[in-house]
Amino acid sequence: MKIKHTISDNTITISLDGELDASSSVMLDEELSNPSIMMFSKILVDCKNLNYISSAGLGVFISHLQRFEDAQIKLIFFNMQEKVRNVFEILGLDLLMTIVGSYEEAVTIAND
């Protein structure tokens, strides 16, 4: 699992590469728990190379969901592979989180 982030203005784009399993979700949790992330108003998550997400990985996003919402930070997923999206859908997270097709869409929604 590789986690990269690019920053522009008030937006941070986190790209996930590989499998988000029990061990790598700890890394992600550290990333999202970093207080500096609260300085941004938009968090875009690039899921293009995310091949698999385990329940532990979902748990990380779920645990931060409320915090971001309270701080009025937008969390947007994009470029999600079909089978990963399916996992989000089965759990009902697609209605709770913003999942869009492309980066452009994500930027548009973020700027709304």
Add this chain to the structure above:
Amino acid sequence: MPKDKRIKRLSFFTGCVSWVLLLVNVLFLARQRHEGEANLAEPYLNNLLSVIFILSVFLYQRYRVHAQRTAEFTAPLQAVLLKGGAGAYLTALLFFGYPSIQEMGTNNVFLLDAFYQVLFGFLVYFLAKAFYTWRQFILYQKTKDLMTQWKWFEILVALSLLVPLLNVEYMKHIFLILDLGLLLAYGLYLSVNLRWVAFLSLDKKWLSIFLLAAILLSIVLFSHFLFQYSDSPELVVDYTDNPFILITLAFVFCYTLSSLLVALFSLPTSRVFEQKNADLLSFQRLTQSIQQGQNEEEVYALLFESVIKASGADAAWLEYGEDAKPSARRHNESAPDPLVQDIKRALAQSGKDKQADWNHIFINNDLRHSSTFKDLQLPFHSLLVMPLASNKRRYGHLYLLREVEQGFDQDTINVVQSFTNQTVLTIENLRLLEESLQNERYKEELKIASLVQDRLIPKTFPTDTWFEISSYSQAAKEVGGDFYDFLQLSESRIAIIIGDVSGKGISAAFHMAQMKGIFHGLMQQDLLPDEFMVQANSALSRCLERTSFITSALYIIDYKMQGVSFARAGHCHTLYYNAMMEDTFYFQTEGLGLGIIRDASYAKRIHRLHYDYNPGDVMVIYTDGIIEARSEDQEEYGEDRLKYMLSQTYHLEAEDIKSAIMNDVTDFTNDTLHDDQTLLVIKFKPRQPNT
């Protein structure tokens, strides 16, 4: 051994009888010579009797002296001296203590002969005893060659008895003398087998030297008496003519003398031997300390004690503890605390550049002339610092001080090093042992957890005529996060729940147990599936940690009404086969997992679906471990493949459908399990006429 006993008894008897007869015969002979009267006595008879006597005594001793099994040599030496050599002293006492005997001896032929005969008896007994004791000494830690050599020596010596038996005047036959000389040389050759001396400790060596000297003296006394009268014309029998006596006497003398000399000259080296022996023993104790159940503290104490003994250090201390912190525990011997601090400070100064090399052995054999230690005015001249460390871990340092210069030579360092190495090995083994015991305990507890969890999952569903249920459940680890359960709500209604706790292992297992409790608690109120999910979400919100959530689905089957109503909280879609339409499909309902939203708004996220079933319909409930099962090339099993499997097997009994699906899954994954897997197959049957 009865045979030995019999021989001993017989030889004892013949020995006694032959000696008495010998005495009588000698007296008769003396009388004959003295008075010129012819009587029963015969010189030849005397030879025969003496040979029988000698044979008997030697045979007796041969079986009496036991083989040397332990390195205890002083006791046999004492026996030789007290039982054998004492005869010489007794005779000497009689002889010198009562000078009148001497006079009488010269006057009275009978008395002289009798005295000589008694002396002969003592001598033979002593020789036999010494001869066979020496045999055992020579054969201590024997080799096969040595045994053969000794056997031949014994045979040859015994053969020399033929000389008096055949009444040969051996002095007249040069080749016989030569033979006997060779035999004597052979005896001398055997006398170099003095291995036993090396096994004596210093004290024992001194004692042995004393005993050997006393034995030697008794030999000299015996010979003195034997030869003093041998040429006396009054004497009727002269045993110096008997080569057997001469040879054994010479052999016993040689061996005693060589033993004495070797013991004497090995005295200075015996301390070294003892030291090496002590080192070896300490080493053994160190290696055996694990079996004896000693703890680390005791191992260190053992090392400290052994190393001081081995190196002859005048002062020493041992620092050890977790990675040798400054507060390390310490064994100390005659090294006062300020001195210890001084030395350590000086060491730290001198070794600044070597700080990185923790395993460095520090030796300074001339402290008073070294720049760093000169100012300390130490009462010591040599210092050795030996690290205790393995490749992975550091255990401590051993400091040894000696008052002499050049106190630690390479040999000492090697010995100390092997001790520290062995200690490190022992400590590591001790820790490994502890760890493995701990692991064993954890494993045992996991096994119990696994058993407990197994009991939380029902093995059998109620059997009835309206449905068949078959279940499969397999945890990836000892305990898992999958669960299912049922509750009979009324005569015609049953609630079935399936769930999957996020994460794996113990924490998942705990939440799974919690979920089971919530299910049984809430369903007492006969809630609708969606109501149940709302309440369960609220209950779980209070106890689930932030990153955890649970997916679940609850089905309430009413077989009087032939309907099933259910709610899906983020759980895998329910697979269904409709017998009427001959169609296999997934119920596409919406519903959020439990514990994701932890407030009242969750109620909006969960929905209830009602479906009227037909006899022959099949419902397949499962966890994501099934559809996310992976093949070797990381392909997922998937919903489609599961759907296809049901479309092929719906006509079978529930048990067979389950088996078919699970076989397919295991084939697909090639029997590797990444996640917990649970599968329930419910097949509805026509309502029975009587219900």
